[in-house]
Amino acid sequence: MSKGNKQALRKSINCRLTDATVVEMQNIEQAFVIKSSNTPSVTEEKVDGHSSEEIINLDHGDPTMYESYWKNVGSKYTVTIPAYQSLSYFSNAKNLCWFLEPKLEEEIKKLHKVVGNAIVQDHYIVVGTGSSQLIQAALYALCDSLNEPNPISVVSAAPYYSSYPEVTDFLRSRLFKWGGDARSFDEDGPYIEMVTSPNNPDGVLREPVVKRAKGMLIHDFAYYWPQYTAITSPADHDIMLFTVSKCTGHAGSRIGWALVRDQNVAKKMVKFVELNTIGVSKEAQLRAAKILEVITASCQRVKPHDLENFFEHTHNLMAERWKKLQDSVKNNKLFYVQKYPLQQCNFTGDFTETYPAFAWLKSKEGIDCEKLLREHKILTRSGRRFGSDQEYVRISMLSRVDEFDLFLQRLSTIRRISSGNSEL
């Protein structure tokens, strides 16, 4: 490891465990909260790769991998916002989604056209504070007008995104409730199925599984972008959710958008965002518009610019990381990762595997995989959180390069000391 890399690593790893430390991983922020008599401190020593003193946090999908691309882009694509701009609540009072910045709407349309991953025509665009807000907006929109006596069940096939149950139930709404694994759902009446494709956590391309007459679908397409998967056809569903977080890496902006076919559903979603947050930050929308503009420009064959094709660049990064991970576990008796089928991508024209944003790592039967990795100071999210088993963990593939390499290095050592694990 070079000296420069070590310095970067010192910055990227900012927690140190003491004996008295208990790490809680119930949710995204707790994964960072180190309960200790000492305040967590920056590790200034022992950063030589596999010291047991450092935590590698791959529990959440923080997309810091993308920073290097955006640093190379340079200052030309900086956003500047003068003090007098965007004071009003309104972006375009004549639009159904009155808080959607026209520039963002334009860039969303252009990007979908260039990538070919969704049909925008005949859909309304509703912007949200991340796609999390839009999931809740869609649940509200679909349930509020039905006037059902009981809450409508929200289901998704296991393993499902670990936030769906909590986001559905935290306010104990009478409109909807979490209904669990779609495969075992057998109630009559209306229901909502979340279809995540490629799926979080396991990267599988998905279709609905319940398929009953009274079903309503929300397609979560956070990962349906060319760096992760072949774009096999433009998606064309009633409610499709996207987010800049996993597309461009700008998770801090909290910008998502929904493509919604039905006008009344779109209006109700807008109503939700109005009641919940009175619209969506204008600064974040203007920045997201600029970022999407850069990405679209980077895909143009005739280049009026010096931008490297964003999706090619990040696709190559993902392929490289997945190859490294597969190599790392190939001769390992403890861990397995899934292989994905080759498919032709309409965006690149080439055949490609899926390179998911998360690895869905399986350990040998009987092992509590999350616990085992935690003993080695690798924080991941247990399969149990996704309606699956303790043998599985979800591991972010989107960390900074030094963290990722350190993770692989440490993973490879677990094989050698695995007999010391109490569960083996």
Add this chain to the structure above:
Amino acid sequence: MSKGNKQALRKSINCRLTDATVVEMQNIEQAFVIKSSNTPSVTEEKVDGHSSEEIINLDHGDPTMYESYWKNVGSKYTVTIPAYQSLSYFSNAKNLCWFLEPKLEEEIKKLHKVVGNAIVQDHYIVVGTGSSQLIQAALYALCDSLNEPNPISVVSAAPYYSSYPEVTDFLRSRLFKWGGDARSFDEDGPYIEMVTSPNNPDGVLREPVVKRAKGMLIHDFAYYWPQYTAITSPADHDIMLFTVSKCTGHAGSRIGWALVRDQNVAKKMVKFVELNTIGVSKEAQLRAAKILEVITASCQRVKPHDLENFFEHTHNLMAERWKKLQDSVKNNKLFYVQKYPLQQCNFTGDFTETYPAFAWLKSKEGIDCEKLLREHKILTRSGRRFGSDQEYVRISMLSRVDEFDLFLQRLSTIRRISSGNSEL
């Protein structure tokens, strides 16, 4: 009216009614949606002041009045955000509020210290996507851990902010429900009282009214800033909500903050924002930090800058508008506005009246004031929406100057043609 003003007015008024038009004012966005066979268009003619062709929309409190100050500030305080900045979900993983930008936290503390309107010490700062989100976060935080069998009542003394009932009830939570006017609340058990001071809609300085042992309080201080009211003492309550929207005029940023005494309540509020939107836009926070920095700098007596004191400037604007409004209704037999007592302001050292962000206009008994004004193409919000009577309307005092002047001009004509109103 000058030619320049007329041109500005043409831009600021962008809707035209036709005979077939129906205006709905049930909520903030619908107040802008003109249902018509024609698309609403920019009025290019008949802008000579009191033409019945133009709509003046003062239904919502869009703070565009502040634009002129920020235009004068110039380009020195522009925010620039490079493409690689703020990709992560996290702002400061070691902070209880892990998505709060350190710079914003610093500027919030400085501003409260300079203005003297709230005690920050011994409080946690929780940032939100506007204070609307923080109201919901506070309701969740206060109710979720109580495990009450029935939803906890949320009350506020009438006239109360028209959004409280809808924001409390729209998801039909089992945790809390709207309980109506605090003055007629007589249930036993825990309850939450919203205390808005100065109050929206009527500008009155308020204290809690229920005052029972099991009461929990949320103080909404959106308007407790020197342009609107005397700062009589630094507020020091369990949960205090603020927003840049009404302080600086940057409603489009969607940035609010809560000062929260109890650590567990603050943690739960953070949890709400995590589940609801996974944090708050970094761009909006960075911009808000810069804007607060400018305001604080503008208040410094020894000036290292050319900034006009923001609160003095805007206080003078408010005083001027209120004088004009009072003059306009003084000899009018139809309308009345409240007078506010003089109080000493610790911030300026001077005595001042309250100059609320909204006028709480009362009409002669028996008149549906909102309907009457609507007939004259002035959109306001009926007193009924605030738990009050049809004789009252709430009118925004924060519109652009041309809109405000046109409103006064048109208001003065209503007296002369009031006999034509069907309700008189």
